[in-house]
Amino acid sequence: MGENPTVRFKVIACRVFMRELSMLAARSSAVLDIAWVRQGLHNYPSLLRAAIQAEVDAAEAPADSPDAVTRPPEEYSAIILGFGLCSRAISGVTTRRLPLIVPRCHDCIAILLGSHERYQREFNAKPGTFWFSPGWIEESTFPVGDSCSLIAERFAAVYGEENGEFLAEQRREQMDAYSRSAYIRWPEVARPEHEAFVRTVAEEYGWEMEVIDGDSGLLDRIVNGQWNERETLVCRPGETVDVGVDAEYEIVVTRAVAEQADGE
Amino acid sequence: MSLEAVSEALQKGKAKDVKALVQELIDGGTPAKEVLERGLMAGMDVVGRRFKANEIYVPEVLIAARAMTAGIEILKPLLVDEAVESKGTVVIGTVKGDLHDIGKNLVKMMMEGKGFAIVDLGTDVPAERFLTAAQEHNADIVCCSALLTTTMTEMKNVVATLEEAGVRARVKIMVGGAPITQEYCDSIGADAYSADAASAAETALSLVGAA
Numbered sequence A: 001m002g003e004n005p006t007v008r009f010k011v012i013a014c015r016v017f018m019r020e021l022s023m024l025a026a027r028s029s030a031v032l033d034i035a036w037v038r039q040g041l042h043n044y045p046s047l048l049r050a051a052i053q054a055e056v057d058a059a060e061a062p063a064d065s066p067d068a069v070t071r072p073p074e075e076y077s078a079i080i081l082g083f084g085l086c087s088r089a090i091s092g093v094t095t096r097r098l099p100l101i102v103p104r105c106h107d108c109i110a111i112l113l114g115s116h117e118r119y120q121r122e123f124n125a126k127p128g129t130f131w132f133s134p135g136w137i138e139e140s141t142f143p144v145g146d147s148c149s150l151i152a153e154r155f156a157a158v159y160g161e162e163n164g165e166f167l168a169e170q171r172r173e174q175m176d177a178y179s180r181s182a183y184i185r186w187p188e189v190a191r192p193e194h195e196a197f198v199r200t201v202a203e204e205y206g207w208e209m210e211v212i213d214g215d216s217g218l219l220d221r222i223v224n225g226q227w228n229e230r231e232t233l234v235c236r237p238g239e240t241v242d243v244g245v246d247a248e249y250e251i252v253v254t255r256a257v258a259e260q261a262d263g264e
Numbered sequence B: 001m002s003l004e005a006v007s008e009a010l011q012k013g014k015a016k017d018v019k020a021l022v023q024e025l026i027d028g029g030t031p032a033k034e035v036l037e038r039g040l041m042a043g044m045d046v047v048g049r050r051f052k053a054n055e056i057y058v059p060e061v062l063i064a065a066r067a068m069t070a071g072i073e074i075l076k077p078l079l080v081d082e083a084v085e086s087k088g089t090v091v092i093g094t095v096k097g098d099l100h101d102i103g104k105n106l107v108k109m110m111m112e113g114k115g116f117a118i119v120d121l122g123t124d125v126p127a128e129r130f131l132t133a134a135q136e137h138n139a140d141i142v143c144c145s146a147l148l149t150t151t152m153t154e155m156k157n158v159v160a161t162l163e164e165a166g167v168r169a170r171v172k173i174m175v176g177g178a179p180i181t182q183e184y185c186d187s188i189g190a191d192a193y194s195a196d197a198a199s200a201a202e203t204a205l206s207l208v209g210a211a
Helices: A015-027 A045-060 A108-113 A116-125 A134-138 A147-159 A161-175 A192-205 A217-223 B003-011 B015-027 B032-052 B058-081 B102-113 B127-136 B154-164 B182-188 B197-207
Strands: A008-014 A031-037 A076-082 A100-103 A129-132 A180-185 A208-213 A232-235 A241-245 A251-255 B088-094 B116-120 B141-145 B172-176
Touching (some): A008 A045, A015 A108, A015 A134, A045 A076, A076 A217, A100 A217, A108 A116, A108 A180, A129 A192, A147 B058, A161 B015, A161 B058, A180 A192, A192 A208, B003 B015, B003 B032, B003 B058, B032 B058, B032 B102, B032 B197, B058 B102, B088 B127, B102 B116, B102 B197, B127 B141, B127 B154, B141 B154, B154 B172, B172 B182, B172 B197
Parallel strands (some): A008 A031, A008 A076, A076 A100, A129 A180, B088 B141, B141 B172
Antiparallel strands (some): A100 A232, A241 A251
16 A cells, blocks of 8 residues: 555667657656667677666666665566667577566567568568667768768778778768668657758668658557557566567567576 | 787788788798788688677678788799699689678688689679689689578579589589578588688688698
8 A cells, every 4th residue: 555656667679769759758648767778789789789788687687775765666567678689689689577668579660660570561662771760860970071080080080081982982982772761750749940851862862762650559569568569568577588480481489488597 | 010910900901011020921931822821811711700700790800801912912023933733613602682792702812721622703693604714714612601591592503503414523513601500501413611710711722632
């Protein structure tokens, strides 16, 4: 009796969701305690896996100051991942004490579009799409306009003058394969300067430009405890997230059998 | 000047140094093949493995590859003179829907270094193009690369397309890329998976019986 009724979730999420997830957290009936992980680590899946696991471990660690005033981490009901497969980075993540909730989708684009299926349709229709969202605009550098020389300077500082220009050029060249710039717009957090930025990119590269309305439903359900088998995997404590192959040879998030405890 | 110095300069992405060091070794009488294998490729081997282990980042791979290209430019005419025999023909590409080619280019570089003739189909390659290129060039190996979990399923289509055309028995299929695993390779019926560029080249040699 008298127990604080607010449900608390630990959310470990990519910074790419900063605006969208912050908006959902503010509106949620639950307390969403968000740990942000640097955007872009999908390119180095073992680093991303380690970063996620470190946050899981921190969330499960006992409170360092059990002063009985602040609520201890033991009160989390679950740990929720704000990641998709992300180059398999989530494979191997494990919890000891809390359930772990994992979205069943490829990456942030599916989450922002609101479903795995919608992303598949978009992807199959136009694979040459470079996707933008507030996080992709604010958390990463894109080689357009003045930022090209900034990118070259940053590269030069680390890899030497001889390589700075070359690497900046490479970043631009990698974009040659794309033909569409798509801005995923959530009306709740839309900012005109984001759309303008994506339009500038499209113009500079001669790409088609499209504004696609995102859908907050999927992320909202995931971070608010409305989990269903189709959209989310719920790992029990002690289980490990695994990635397998389904009947269509598509890789999917699967639950691994819990490892047997020592001595069993 | 040593072969190790070439390898180290390559790993640091110092193209000018690599060029100078390679030239010095050649002027000093070291055979071009030895400079290639024990200098350039030894360095790239380290780069590929460290990249796979996420110990180094994409830019470091790109500048190492650039340094390797600079070294090879000097060696190329000499290697022709030394008449290195071809180990076979490899058709390589990034699968349909996938526009990433850094890993594929590394594999291509290492296979070329091992003496394979390479037909590079680029990125976003449909299964049918792998098939027609394999037929046209009488390929020994088809190599499929994918970076995305959304596109890796296309590899199964490549296997199926080669099977349907009746050429599967004559061609080995290799797969690779960040999300690919041995388990995935087995599940789609490909012949070999390689974790990094250097081991891909080694695997290719063993597939054609030249290891």
